Amino acid sequence: MPHSSRRPGKPYHPKRVISETEDGWSRVEHTAPTRYGSKPVVGSSLPAVDRSLTVQKLLDEHTRCKRQWVESEARRWLQQLLTRQMAEGGWSLNKAVCVALGSPSLSWANRLRSVWQLVMFMDLVDMDADELKLYAQEPRFTSLDKDFLESLGVAVLEPPQAEELADESTLIFIPCLEWLLELPFMLVAEKSQLYVSSSMHWVIDEAERFRNRLAADSKSDTPVLKQCDSAMAAAKAILDTHQENKMPEADFADGHSLALTIYTLKHSDED
């Protein structure tokens, strides 16, 4: 993964099975290809639900974070960017999907970062003049998370519903997902107007590194090699067709890094 709130010294080292570490970071040790790429293996040792939380407490946290977010420089930057980059006649979006939010209610180090990311996702949607239907997909959502999201008007999807739903009219918001799992979304994002993700440069680097390792192994898995090539090609296509806008750091966010990259489709008069 390209970043975390605690800024780990180095990213994970992909091997072949995608497994989840307790803090939500993915580790690839062996792939299990599906129609939509590689299926995540969610570890059995998830942290417990924070029993002190209720839907109301999560809503209060959401309100507190939102209050800080709307006053922030990062939010002003985002608003100005979207106004500047908006296609003539506005964005033609009809839904917004948040993928890989993490769980706001599990007792893990980045619980609050999920709340912050949700605030950003919902605010980004509010910046669009159209009424967008909101969705979120995260295999770690607890029933409390689902009730919390539904109380905010966000419909919860089960994998791979988000992969099936996402199309060119979708605002796709992915605050950190293992790159092989991001592939189906990147393929759609090549043509979509607004794509929020970590970094396509990071995807290219990781996919290339993984590919080189596989290629050096005589028993290497050809479908996975192909997935590496597809991920590199899709990330490059997004860089070609979109403006890349790196969000400034928002260090006020309870110590969490919220920096994401906003990819806006180039207008026909732009290179």
Ligand SMILES: C[S@@+](CC[C@H](N)C(=O)[O-])C[C@H]1O[C@@H](n2cnc3c(N)ncnc32)[C@H](O)[C@@H]1O
């Ligand atoms: C590195 S964590 C990021 C969590 C949070 N957004 C953050 O920045 O701290 C990656 C998340 O992707 C989730 N994930 C794995 N496969 C997924 C899928 N197919 N759809 C949605 N989320 C998925 C994992 O459960 C995990 O919470």
